[in-house]
Amino acid sequence: MNQDVTDFINAVKEPWQAELCSRLRATVHETIPDFQERMQYKKPHFLNDGKYAAVISTSKEAVSFTIFNTSSLKVPEGLFDGPPERKTMKLRKDQQVDFELLSSLLRQAAATLT
Numbered sequence: 001m002n003q004d005v006t007d008f009i010n011a012v013k014e015p016w017q018a019e020l021c022s023r024l025r026a027t028v029h030e031t032i033p034d035f036q037e038r039m040q041y042k043k044p045h046f047l048n049d050g051k052y053a054a055v056i057s058t059s060k061e062a063v064s065f066t067i068f069n070t071s072s073l074k075v076p077e078g079l080f081d082g083p084p085e086r087k088t089m090k091l092r093k094d095q096q097v098d099f100e101l102l103s104s105l106l107r108q109a110a111a112t113l114t
Contacts, residue, residue: 004039
C-alpha cells in the first residue's frame with residue numbers, strides 16, 4: 001500500500017467519504033493482481049502494467065470512481081458518465097454501491113491493459 005494514498009484517505013474530512021474511498025481502494029486491491037497505486041494530480045491512481053486502471057477523487061458532495069479502458073465494455077446506462085474510453089461513477093452519501101459490478105467492470109477493463 002502506498003502511504004501517500006493512505007494519507008489522502010485519512011485526510012478526507014467527511015467520514016462517509018473516507019469510508020467509501022477505503023472501500024473503493026479495497027475493491028481495486030481485490031480485483032487487480034499486481035497493480036500499482038500512487039498519488040498523481042492530488043488523487044489516488046491505480047495502474048496495471050503502468051497504465052491507468054482507476055482513480056478515486058472527492059468533491060464536496062461526492063466520491064468519484066473512474067475506470068479507464070472501458071471502450072469495449074457494456075456499461076449500465078445511467079450509472080456512469082464520460083467518454084467511451086473512461087467511465088466515472090459519482091457516489092453520494094447514503095447511495096447504495098454495487099461493488100460487485102464495479103469489480104467486474106474493473107477486472108474486464110484492466111485485463112486488456114496487460
